[in-house]
Amino acid sequence: MQGSASSDFDSIPEVALSRIWQEGWLAPELRTTSGERVSVIYRGVWTHAHGPDFRDALVDIGGRIVSGAVELHRRSSDWRKHGHDADPAYDAVALHLVLCDDAHPPLRHRDGRPIPTVELVGFLSAPLDDLVARTGFVELGAIGHGACLPTLAGERELDVRAALREKGWERLFAKQLRFQQELSAFPPAEVLYRGFLDMLGLSANRQGMARLSELLPVTTVERTAADGGSKAVTALLLGCAGFLPLSPGEQALAGLTPAESAEVDQRWDVLRQHWRLRPLPSYSWTLDRVRPANHPVRRLAGFAGLVSGCAPDGLLARFSELLGEAPAAWETWLSSANPPFGSARKRQIQTNLFAPFAYAYAEVQGQHGLVDWVAALWEQLPGAVDDSVAKRTLRQIVGERRFPIRRALDEQGLHQIHHQGCAQLRCFECPIAELAMRYEQPVLYHVDEGIRQLQEEIGHEASHRLREG
Ligand code: SF4
Incomplete structure (x- = not known):
């Protein structure tokens, strides 16, 4: 064993072992505890999730090419402690990598096959402590099992908000980068229009809206608005989307009387022939x-009203006109949609489309003053916790503590932390975990207290598994 005593293994994060395997910081050839040679052909895909640590690996074990999963532990006895011996997800494990092989009797799969095991400490490319330090990972203890910052959210609120805002900025930059890429492929008006339809498709119908925007370019929509007004654009959008003729219920959703709906049908007949259009399938x-x-x-009918209100100059011209007075002017413009968009939708359009699009547009045009202005605007945009992802992430961070979210930056930070951190079990990269490690001692107390109660309720074995993951 290089550089670390067996008793020190408990302080080594398992995620650091995964990183060592991922980076290949090992000797070219390994040996199983039963003496078979092992060479790695493909180390597999790091799952960062439930189930074995790496899937689809390919290894040569004693001359046999074996494909399967790879699981890593500090000690081989952890296999049983973590309940893998009874879990079908682990039947696919082809190689078990451990620092110390202490399982007695030796491990076997549920069908009796022995599990090839390698004691890593004899095959590391450098002392274990050096490799662990190179990974930068630290043991995160109980973080992620309960609320991450149950007391800090009250006592050091500014620190928590700073972490959310840092992640919120990250999300804005990622969004503006996507718009910048689109602006290199499409005209700005087309990018704005596609972004609008995408927002209107959230969350169940984004694909349908994307197909509609491919079928119907912004130039066709704006030309129709300039020539025929609101009813013509309604006919074009709803007809192309495949919703015409509307049922009585759909007429009510679109805010149309039966007579107006009949007019829309007639307009669609003319437009489909004129533009040679085929509606999307249902x-x-x-x-x-x-x-x-x-x-x-309902959303397409509301959008039709907005587009026709921008004729003859078009969506982009109106959007650019309003830039100087945003966000109040954006809000007023979006409120003119009829049927109206909900307040959450209007806020999402400003946060996820208008601000990052304006930022990307200004970058592409080299308007650096505008870039700074959008950055300042982003700080003021209102936010709220009104979708399930933001709600869940906030609860994960602050537990039951009251922690109002009123800025888009904070709200976007919650989404970023969810997607990059909680959903992928990547606490080791999360600024919230960093705060918890630095200040939030009580989290361990709360979890231990929860475990104590659980022990009383369902017995020691189940609670032990909870602690061990
Ligand atoms: S990713 Fe961050 S917020 Fe999510 S559980 Fe881990 S430390 Fe907490």
């Missing part, structure tokens, strides 16, 4: 359990 849309306010018919 399976393009997800309508089950979609709330009336989110129904694509």
Whole structure:
């Protein structure tokens, strides 16, 4: 063993072992505890999730090419402690990598096959402590099992908000980068229009809206608005989307009387021939359990009103005009949609489309003053916790503590932390974990207390598994 005593193994994060395997910081040839040579052909895909640590690896064990999963532990006895011996997900493990092989009797799969095991400490490319230090990972203890910052959110609120804002900025930059890439491929008006439809498709009908925007370029929509007004654009969008003729329920969603709906049908007949259009098939849309306010018919009808209100100059011209007075002017413009968009939708459009699009547009145009202005604006945009991802992440961070979210930056930070951290079990890269490690001692107390109660309720074995993951 290089550089670390067996008793020190407990302080080594298992994620650091995964990193060592991922980076290949090992000798070219390994040996199983039963003496078979092992060479790695492909180390597999790091799962960062439940189940074995790496999937689809390919290894040569004693001259046999074996494909399967790779699992890493500090000690081979952890296999049983973690309940893998009874878990079918671990039947696929082809190689078990451990620092210390202490399992007695030796490990076997559920069907009796022995599990090839390698004691890593004899095959490391450098002392273990050096490799662990190179990974930068630290043991995170109980973080992630309970709320991460149950006391800090009250006592050091500014630190928590700073972490959220850092992640919020990261998300804004990622979004503006996506718009910048699109701006290198499409005209700005097309990018804005596609972004608008994408926002209106959230969350169940983004694909349908994407197909609609491919079928119907912004130039066709704006030309129709300039020539025929609101009813013509409504006919074009709803007809191309495949919703015409509308049922009585859909007429109500679109805010149309039966007579107006009949006019829309007639207009569509003319437009489809004129532009040689074929409507999207009905399976393009997800309508089950979609709330009336989110129904694509309602949203497209509202958008038709907005586009026709921008004629003859078009969406981009109106958007650019309003830049100097945003965000109040954006809010007023979006409120002119009829049928109206909900307040959450309007906020999401400003945060996820208008601000990052304006930023990317200004970058591409070299308008550095505008870039700074959008950056300052991003700080002021309102935010709220009104979707399930933001709600869940906030609860994960602060538990039951009251922690108002009123800025888009904070809200976006929650989404970023969810997608990059909680959903992928990547606490080791999360600024919230950093705060918890530095200040939040009580989290360990709360979890230990929870475990104590659990022990009382369901017995020692189950709670032990909870602690060990
Ligand atoms: S990723 Fe961050 S917020 Fe999520 S559980 Fe881990 S430390 Fe907590």
